[in-house]
Amino acid sequence: MPTDEIPPLQQENKERISKKINMDDKIQSESYNALLKDVCTEYLRTMNKIIFDKNIRDPTQKEQYSFLTLPGPESPKPVP
DSSP, X not given: OOOTTSOOOOHHHHHHHHHHHHTSTXXXXXXXXXXXXXXXXXXXXXXXXXXXXXXXXXXXXXXXXXXXXXOOOOOOOOOO
């Protein structure tokens, strides 16, 4: 998953996450850093998927991705 060109999570968003987490003193610094790292990684994955999906649907780039066989869209799962 290439993430070099994707801008990381903005500092403002990291601070908002930090404020929400710090409301609960049970979370240790180690846990906070691990959680923040997971959030940043998931953010990069999501941005990567959004960019890929946008490019794969772009008719001007159809030839570039013609060798790919992609599964159909997932049907939404029912909410319990």
